Amino acid sequence: MERAATVIIGGTAGLGRDLAELCLERGHRVVIAGRDEERCAGVAAELHPECESFALDLSRPAEIGAALAGIDSVRHIALVAIERDENTVADYSIEDAIRLTTLKLVGYTEVVHQLAPRMSGEGSVVLYGGQAQARPYPGSTTVSTVNGGVIGMVRTMAVELAPIRVNAIHPGVIGDSPYWADKPEGVLDPIADRTPIGRLVTMRELSEAALFLLENGAVNGINLAADGGWTLK
Numbered sequence: 001m002e003r004a005a006t007v008i009i010g011g012t013a014g015l016g017r018d019l020a021e022l023c024l025e026r027g028h029r030v031v032i033a034g035r036d037e038e039r040c041a042g043v044a045a046e047l048h049p050e051c052e053s054f055a056l057d058l059s060r061p062a063e064i065g066a067a068l069a070g071i072d073s074v075r076h077i078a079l080v081a082i083e084r085d086e087n088t089v090a091d092y093s094i095e096d097a098i099r100l101t102t103l104k105l106v107g108y109t110e111v112v113h114q115l116a117p118r119m120s121g122e123g124s125v126v127l128y129g130g131q132a133q134a135r136p137y138p139g140s141t142t143v144s145t146v147n148g149g150v151i152g153m154v155r156t157m158a159v160e161l162a163p164i165r166v167n168a169i170h171p172g173v174i175g176d177s178p179y180w181a182d183k184p185e186g187v188l189d190p191i192a193d194r195t196p197i198g199r200l201v202t203m204r205e206l207s208e209a210a211l212f213l214l215e216n217g218a219v220n221g222i223n224l225a226a227d228g229g230w231t232l233k
């Protein structure tokens with residue numbers, strides 16, 4: 001049997017790709033996934049000759065089991081994927097809301113449901129939430145809702161899957177992530193000014209925090225804010 005893998009769902013871009021890069025640097029066997037098989041294989045090849053990949057669509061949970069059939073032995077799971085959704089209560093898109101809610105709450109859970117039997121008791125899971133659950137912004141209605149849902153998922157999964165550890169990381173605004181890096185000039189400055197560390201957290205800082213949650217055997221059932229103290233001010 002192959003060495004147990006670190007499976008990163010949403011590993012083709014942004015924070016998931018950076019986590020994949022870090023795990024590869026640290027000697028993990030890494031398997032990344034996104035929606036498109038060719039894109040996944042291309043990103044995996046860019047990251048490392050031994051990085052593996054497969055495709056799945058978290059917004060179609062009934063198909064996740066079949067997509068995961070080729071994954072044998074798992075050490076760590078990182079659930080990072082998101083499809084951006086701009087939604088408000090006043091101008092509500094039911095379709096967009098159902099899509100993101102399904103992806104993050106049902107899709108994440110179904111991946112863990114499928115892979116947990118392929119993990120040993122030393123395995124761990126990290127779920128990516130986000131500080132929009134604590135500090136909403138215009139258009140974050142569904143994002144705030146699902147990221148709040150991640151807090152509950154961590155608690156129930158840490159109990160149900162024991163001794164497998166389950167934690168979540170809640171990024172603030174990660175300045176060098178693709179979603180934020182391309183925003184018009186002036187958008188990020190007020191956010192950095194409001195952050196007690198005086199700047200925005202970087203992708204690599206975030207990935208180091210996620211890796212800590214994956215690897216440290218003492219940490220379980222935690223929702224870790226990694227936002228430079230942004231929500232304090």
Ligand SMILES: NC(=O)c1ccc[n+]([C@@H]2O[C@H](COP(=O)([O-])OP(=O)(O)OC[C@H]3O[C@@H](n4cnc5c(N)ncnc54)[C@H](OP(=O)(O)O)[C@@H]3O)[C@@H](O)[C@H]2O)c1
Pocket residue numbers: 009010011012013014015016033034035036039040056057058059079080081082083084103128129130131132170171172173174175177178179180
């Ligand atoms: N960036 C930030 O500052 C920030 C702040 C707070 C929270 N977060 C959280 O951190 C996580 C990563 O955010 P990010 O900014 O790095 O996202 P991103 O750059 O938009 O990357 C999203 C990833 O999810 C994958 N994906 C999208 N839809 C999918 C689906 N239906 N099924 C499977 N994979 C899918 C994408 O792969 P393909 O496109 O290849 O399918 C890609 O790998 C998210 O959970 C987000 O809520 C990020």
